[in-house]
Amino acid sequence: MQRDLASFPLSPAVRVKLVTAGFQTAEELLEVKPSELSKEVGISKEEALETLQIIRRECPTNKPRYAGTSESGKKCTALELLEQEHTQSFIITFCSAVDNILGGGIPLMKTTEICGAPGVGKTQLCMQLAVDVQIPECFGGVAGEAVFIDTEGSFMVDRVVELATACIQHLHLIAGTHMEEEQKALEEFTLENILSHIYYFRCCDYTELLAQVYLLPDFLSEHSKVRLVIVDGIAFPFRHDLDDLSLRTRLLNGLAQQMISLANNHRLASGHGERERQRERSSFAIGSPPQWPLRLAHRTDPKPGARCFSWSPMWVQGPSTWAILHCTPWPQQRAGLEEGQPGQNPPP
Amino acid sequence: MASKKLRRVGLSPELCDRLSRHRIVTCQDFLCLSPLELMKVTGLSYRGVHELLCMVSKACAPQMKTAYAMKTQRCAALSPAFLPTSLPALDEALRGGVACGSLTEITGPPGCGKTQFCIMMSILATLPTDMGGLEGAVVYIDTESAFSAERLIEIAESRFPRYFNTEEKLLLTSSKVHLYRELSCDEVMQRIESLEEDIISKGVKLVIIDSVASVVRKEFDTQLQGNMKERNKFLAREASLLKYVAEEFSIPVILTNQITTHLSGALTSQADLVSPADDLSLSEGSSGSSCVTAALGNTWSHNVNTRLILRYLDSKRRQILIAKSPVAPFASFVYTIKDEGLVLAQQRPQ
Numbered sequence: 001m002q003r004d005l006a007s008f009p010l011s012p013a014v015r016v017k018l019v020t021a022g023f024q025t026a027e028e029l030l031e032v033k034p035s036e037l038s039k040e041v042g043i044s045k046e047e048a049l050e051t052l053q054i055i056r057r058e059c060p061t062n063k064p065r066y067a068g069t070s071e072s073g074k075k076c077t078a079l080e081l082l083e084q085e086h087t088q089s090f091i092i093t094f095c096s097a098v099d100n101i102l103g104g105g106i107p108l109m110k111t112t113e114i115c116g117a118p119g120v121g122k123t124q125l126c127m128q129l130a131v132d133v134q135i136p137e138c139f140g141g142v143a144g145e146a147v148f149i150d151t152e153g154s155f156m157v158d159r160v161v162e163l164a165t166a167c168i169q170h171l172h173l174i175a176g177t178h179m180e181e182e183q184k185a186l187e188e189f190t191l192e193n194i195l196s197h198i199y200y201f202r203c204c205d206y207t208e209l210l211a212q213v214y215l216l217p218d219f220l221s222e223h224s225k226v227r228l229v230i231v232d233g234i235a236f237p238f239r240h241d242l243d244d245l246s247l248r249t250r251l252l253n254g255l256a257q258q259m260i261s262l263a264n265n266h267r268l269a270s271g272h273g274e275r276e277r278q279r280e281r282s283s284f285a286i287g288s289p290p291q292w293p294l295r296l297a298h299r300t301d302p303k304p305g306a307r308c309f310s311w312s313p314m315w316v317q318g319p320s321t322w323a324i325l326h327c328t329p330w331p332q333q334r335a336g337l338e339e340g341q342p343g344q345n346p347p348p
Numbered sequence: 349m350a351s352k353k354l355r356r357v358g359l360s361p362e363l364c365d366r367l368s369r370h371r372i373v374t375c376q377d378f379l380c381l382s383p384l385e386l387m388k389v390t391g392l393s394y395r396g397v398h399e400l401l402c403m404v405s406k407a408c409a410p411q412m413k414t415a416y417a418m419k420t421q422r423c424a425a426l427s428p429a430f431l432p433t434s435l436p437a438l439d440e441a442l443r444g445g446v447a448c449g450s451l452t453e454i455t456g457p458p459g460c461g462k463t464q465f466c467i468m469m470s471i472l473a474t475l476p477t478d479m480g481g482l483e484g485a486v487v488y489i490d491t492e493s494a495f496s497a498e499r500l501i502e503i504a505e506s507r508f509p510r511y512f513n514t515e516e517k518l519l520l521t522s523s524k525v526h527l528y529r530e531l532s533c534d535e536v537m538q539r540i541e542s543l544e545e546d547i548i549s550k551g552v553k554l555v556i557i558d559s560v561a562s563v564v565r566k567e568f569d570t571q572l573q574g575n576m577k578e579r580n581k582f583l584a585r586e587a588s589l590l591k592y593v594a595e596e597f598s599i600p601v602i603l604t605n606q607i608t609t610h611l612s613g614a615l616t617s618q619a620d621l622v623s624p625a626d627d628l629s630l631s632e633g634s635s636g637s638s639c640v641t642a643a644l645g646n647t648w649s650h651n652v653n654t655r656l657i658l659r660y661l662d663s664k665r666r667q668i669l670i671a672k673s674p675v676a677p678f679a680s681f682v683y684t685i686k687d688e689g690l691v692l693a694q695q696r697p698q
Contacts, residue, residue, distance in 0.1 A: 009394030012387060050393065118649035119672035130415075148415075153450060153591050154653050156674045157418045158429075158443060195416035202410050204592060207376040211405035214379075218402070219412075239647065240584030247380060254382070 002027060008058060014051055017041045026055050089142045091133050091228060093125075094170065108142065108227065111259050123154045126230045130198050131164050133228040136185035139171055144227025145197040147219070149212060151236045155200065164194045199223070206237035210251065213258050220266045229262065354378060357407040359400070363390060375408045431554065431600050432480040434472060434507070435692050441670060441679045446600045447654060451590055455605035455642040456658030460666055461685050462604045463494045464503075465658075466556045468689040469602055471504050473554035474524045479511065482599075484553025485524040487546060489539055491563050495527055506688035526550065533563050533582060540589050547597055555593065559604035560586070561643045580647045587651035603652065608643040642671075665693065 003026045005018055021041045023029055029037070029052065038048040090105030099105045106112055106129060114122050130148055135141025148155060168189060175182035199219075203209040209231075220226055234255070242248045352375045355364050370389050372378055379401075381389070386397045422429055430444030439445045446452050446469065454462045470488055475481025488495060504512050504521055512518050526546070530536045536557075546552060560583075568579035594601045642649065642657065649655070655672040661682065668690075669680040682693040 009387075011391055011393040011396070013391050014393075054393070118646060119655065123674060152650070153595060154674055156447075156450075157415055157422060159675045160415055161419060162675075192416055195419055196414045198415035200413045200415055200418065202595075204410075204588070207379055208408055208410055210379045211375070211407075211409040214401055214405040215409050233650075236650070240581050240588065250382070251380065 003059060005029070008054055010051055010054060014041075014043055014047055017043055018051075026059050029055050030059070091129060091142055092135065092140055093128060093132055094167070106228075109263050111256070111263055123152075123232055124159075126232045127155065127160050128163055129228060130230060131160065131167050131194060134189070134194055134197055135167070135171070136182075136189060138182050138185050139174065142227050143225075145199070145223060145225045146228040146230065147199045147201070147216070147223075147226055149201045149203060149209070149229070149231045151203050151209060151231070152233055153202065154232070155202075157195075160195065160198070161191065164191050168194075197225075199226070203237065206242065206251065209234075209237055210255070213255055216258075216262060217265075220262065226266070229259070231259075351376060352408055354404070357404055359403070366390065375404050378404050379408075425598070428477070428482070429598075431469070431473060431482055433469065434480065435668075435681070435683070435690060437681050437692055438668065438670075441676045441681075442654075442673065443675045446602060447675075448598045448600045449595050450653035451587065451594060451601050451603060451651070452654040452656065453603045453605050453642070453652040454656050454658065455607060457607055457640070457660065460658040460660060461683075461690060462658060463492075463558055464499075464685055464689055466558050466602060466604065467495065467500050468503055468507070470525050470554065470556060471500065471507070471521060474521045475508070475511070479508070482553035484599075485526060485550045486554045486556065487543065487550075487552050488525055488527045489536065489555075489557045490527060490529050491531060491536065491557070491559060493529060494558065497522060500525065502687060503689045506686075526552075531563070533567050536563055537582070537586065540586060540593075543589075543593050544596075547593065547599070552597075553599050555590070555599065555601045557590075557601075557603045559606060560648075561604075561606040564644065565606070580645070583644060583648050584651065587648070591651075605648075606643045607640050609640055 005015060005023060005025065008015075008026070010018075018029070018041055023041075032040070032052075034045055034048040034052055037043075037052065038045045041048070043051075089108055090099075090102070091108070092099055092105040114125060116122050126148070130146040133142055133144045133146050135143065137143045168186075168191065171182075171186055171189065175186055201212055203212055216229070234252070238248050238252060353373060354367060354375065355361075357375065359367075367373070367378070367389065372381070372389065378386075383394065383397050383401070386392075386400070387394060390397060390400065392400070428444075429448050430439075430442070430446060431448065432439045432445035433442075454465055456462055466488070470486040472480065473482045473484060473486050476483050500522060501518055504518060512521070528539055530539050543555065547555075564579055564583065568575045568582075570576050570579065590601050590603075593599070642655065649672070652672070653674060654670075654676075657669045657671045659667050659669070661667050665682050665684055667680050667682050670676050670678060683690050684693065685691070
C-alpha cells in the first residue's frame with residue numbers, strides 16, 4: 001500500500017492539505033481515524049470521512065490478489081477468454097456473405113466501424129442491424145433491443161417498417177415447417193414490438209452527442225435488454241464547428257473509450273457509421289487502429305467509380321476476403337453485394 | 349441546447365461564478381473538458397464531478413423516442429410526410445414524393461431542367477391538400493437570378509388548367525412564393541439563419557435554394573490553400589441549419605447543385621460550359637476517362653439525404669435518376685420539358 005496519494009481521485013484542495021500535513025502514501029492515511037485526520041489536516045469531518053472511504057475502496061487490504069470472479073473482467077486467462085469467445089453471440093444479418101466474412105455476424109462486446117462513400121448503404125445497414133438484433137434466439141439471434149443515435153437525420157421510419165416487415169416474413173418462411181417453439185417466438189416478433197424496442201436519439205451537434213454518451217450507462221442499466229448501440233455517423237458533428245483539431249482528437253478518443261467500456265460492461269455491440277474522407281484513404285477520423293478490432297477500409301478499384309470494402313477480422317486466420325459493394329455512377333446504376341477474391345493484403 | 353448557459357442547468361451560483369472565471373459558461377464548454385480538468389477547475393472530487401457531468405448532460409441530451417412512437421406520430425400527423433412531384437412514376441419510386449423533414453438535392457448539367465423543376469415544385473406546394481399540395485407559402489432563394497415569374501404562371505395554367513381557371517387563383521399562388529435574391533455566401537447564410545422566423549410568420553411549407561453551388565464556387569477557389577476547409581465548413585454549417593429547419597417544421601427542402609468533371613489523375617476541374625454534345629461523349633467504363641459527378645465534393649454528398657440527378661439523353665429527351673435515397677432503389681425515368689413543366693415519357697422505368 002505504498003501508493004502515492006496523488007493517484008487517488010481526491011479533490012485538489014484536500015490533496016494539497018494532506019500533502020502539506022506530511023501524508024505521502026495511502027498506508028499512512030489508513031491508520032488514522034476520521035476525527036483525528038480532520039483535526040490534524042484542517043479539513044471538515046465529512047471531508048475526512050469521504051477521503052478515507054475513497055482510499056479504502058481503492059486499496060482493499062484483505063481481498064485476495066487474484067480476482068476469480070468474472071465481474072472484474074480485467075483479469076482472466078487466455079483460456080477463459082477463448083471459452084468466452086466461443087460462446088460469444090453475433091448479430092446476424094441474414095446476408096450469408098456478410099455473416100461469413102465477419103465470422104458469424106456483428107460481434108457483441110466489440111466496437112465495429114462502418115465507413116464508406118455517400119449513398120453506398122451505411123445507414124441502411126445500421127437500420128437493418130437495429131431490426132436484426134431483435135431476432136429471437138431460436139432463429140440464431142440475440143433477442144435484444146437497440147439504441148440508435150442519429151447525428152445526420154437520415155433515419156427514416158418508413159424504411160425501418162419495410163425492413164421489419166421483410167424480416168418477419170422471412171422468419172415465417174423459415175419457421176413454417178418447424179416446431180412450435182419457433183412459432184411461439186414469432187408471436188412476439190411483431191412490427192409493433194420491433195419498433196418499440198428501437199430507442200432513437202437525435203443529436204444535432206457534438207455537445208448533445210457527448211451528453212448522450214455520458215448518460216448511456218444509466219439508460220442501459222434501466223433497459224437491460226439492449227444489445228446494440230448504433231451511432232450514425234460519428235464524424236458528422238465533428239467536421240464543422242470545431243476548429244481546434246487537438247480538442248477534436250481528444251473528444252473522439254474519449255468517445256471511443258466510453259464505447260469500448262460500454263461494450264464490455266454491458267455485453268453489447270456498438271457500431272458507428274462514418275463517412276470516408278476524400279483524401280485520406282487509410283486513416284480514419286478517429287485515428288488509432290487498436291481500438292477498432294474490425295475495420296472496413298476503403299480502396300479504390302481500377303474500375304472507375306466502384307468502391308470496395310475489406311473486412312479484415314484480426315482473429316480469423318488465413319487470407320482476408322473482400323466484399324465488394326458496387327456503386328457505379330450513371331448511366332448504369334446498380335447495387336449489389338458480391339464477394340471478391342481472397343488473398344491480397346489489406347491496405348494499411 | 350449546446351449553448352445553454354450553465355446557470356440555467358441548476359448548478360449552484362458559486363460554482364457557476366467559479367466556472368465563468370475559467371471561461372466555462374455554456375454546456376458545450378463544460379462537456380469538452382476531461383474529468384481531470386473539471387476536478388481542477390471546480391475543486392470537487394471525482395464523484396462530485398461525475399454527478400455534475402450527469403446533471404449537465406441531462407440538460408442538453410436529446411429526448412428518447414421509440415421508432416414505434418415516431419411511426420404513430422407520422423401516421424397521425426396532420427401534415428403529410430411527402431410532397432408529391434406530380435410525376436407519377438417518380439413519386440411511386442420515392443414512396444410518395446419529396447420527403448418532408450429532409451434535404452433533397454437536384455443536380456445536373458446546365459439547362460437540364462433544375463430550375464424548371466424548382467418552379468414546378470413551388471406551384472405544387474401552394475396547392476390545396478386535396479390536390480396533393482401542402483397549402484402553404486414557399487421561400488425561394490435564388491442565387492443565379494434564374495427565376496421567372498412568367499414561367500411560373502405558364503406552368504400553373506398549363507399543368508392545372510381546371511384549377512387555375514381564374515386570374516385570382518393565379519395571383520394568389522404567385523403571391524405565396526417569396527423570392528429572395530442573394531448573390532454572396534454571407535447573404536445566403538444570413539437568409540438561412542433568419543429562415544425560422546419567416547417560416548413561422550408566413551406559413552412556409554417549402555424551402556428551395558437555387559443553387560447552392562454557384563455562390564460557393566464563385567467565392568471559394570479550391571486551388572488556394574485553406575479554401576477547401578473553409579468551403580466545407582460553410583457548407584456543413586448550411587446543411588446543419590437547413591436540416592434543423594426541415595426537421596423542426598417538417599417541411600421539405602430542395603437544393604440544386606451543379607456538376608463537376610473528374611479527370612483521370614484525380615484532378616477536379618469545374619465544368620462550366622458543358623453542352624449536351626460533350627455530356628453524351630463521356631464514355632463509361634474505360635479507365636482513364638473523365639466522369640461527371642455532382643459538385644461540392646464528398647462532404648456535401650454526405651449532407652444531403654436524397655439526390656436526384658438530371659442528364660441529357662438526346663436533344664429532346666432527358667433522364668432523371670435517383671442516385672441516393674434512404675427509401676428508394678436506383679431508378680431512372682425519361683422526361684421532356686414542355687409548357688406544363690416536366691413531363692415523364694410514357695414508358696416503364698429502367
